[in-house]
Amino acid sequence: MTELICHTDSYIRDFTAQVLVVQADQNLVVLDRTAFYPGGGGQPYDAGTLVVDEQTLTVSKVKRQGNDIVHQIEVEGEDALQLPQVGAEVTGYVDWERRYRLMRTHTALHILCGVVWRDYGAQVTGGNMEPLKGRMDFEFEALRQELVQEIEAKVNAEVESGRQVVVRNLPRAEAFEIPDLIRTKINLLPEGIEEVRTVEIVGLDLQADGGTHVANTREVGHIRIADYKSKGRINKRLHIELAP
Structure with a gap:
């Protein structure tokens, strides 16, 4: 189950988390905790970035999947995308202005x-x-x-x-x-x-x-x-x- 940090503090802009699941065929990442709001109640989902091993990944969509919060990683062009490994530590940054x-x-x-x-x-x-x-x-x-x-x-x-x-x-x-x-x-x-x-x-x-x-x-x-x-x-x- 992903801990939804923004449920207790809406002002958290960045956070650290551990990767629980990687769905490489769909460029999806599940974390143990997140400050990204997954959408619901008329409010859109958050966007932002995940940083892992000096690589910055763009989070283009966030959604609920059962008890997990799934982060969709954006893929641009034909460049190979290196998704994080299960167990890796990432730092997330919410698009704060939005x-x-x-x-x-x-x-x-x-x-x-x-x-x-x-x-x-x-x-x-x-x-x-x-x-x-x-x-x-x-x-x-x-x-x-x-x-x-x-x-x-x-x-x-x-x-x-x-x-x-x-x-x-x-x-x-x-x-x-x-x-x-x-x-x-x-x-x-x-x-x-x-x-x-x-x-x-x-x-x-x-x-x-x-x-x-x-x-x-x-x-x-x-x-x-x-x-x-x-x-x-x-x-x-x-x-x-x-x-x-």
């Missing part, structure tokens, strides 16, 4: 979700993100320009309030005693999960979540609702953008 932008974006979407749930009681029906951009769908019957402007003002007030963001891992039974922990229309947590990771924006929002986040809402910066659309009778989409 990761931090995703952290800010993910927390921004939780701020948006928290405000909409608190003030309008609307559930989330979907969402996605890329660095500095994201969208979230809510169960709104109607969404007008005036309401969108009101929501934008409220989310930016929460940004400026400097709320702490706290991550915890709770036993499943304890986590599900928390009211409204699951904000999505469908509970996406599989039955087999015994421990639930929660992300709390203190005083605003508390959700089950597996992604990476900033430690304080001020780090998010100004949130602009760039667009809004109707995706059905009671399904409305809000697009957000953040400053670089």
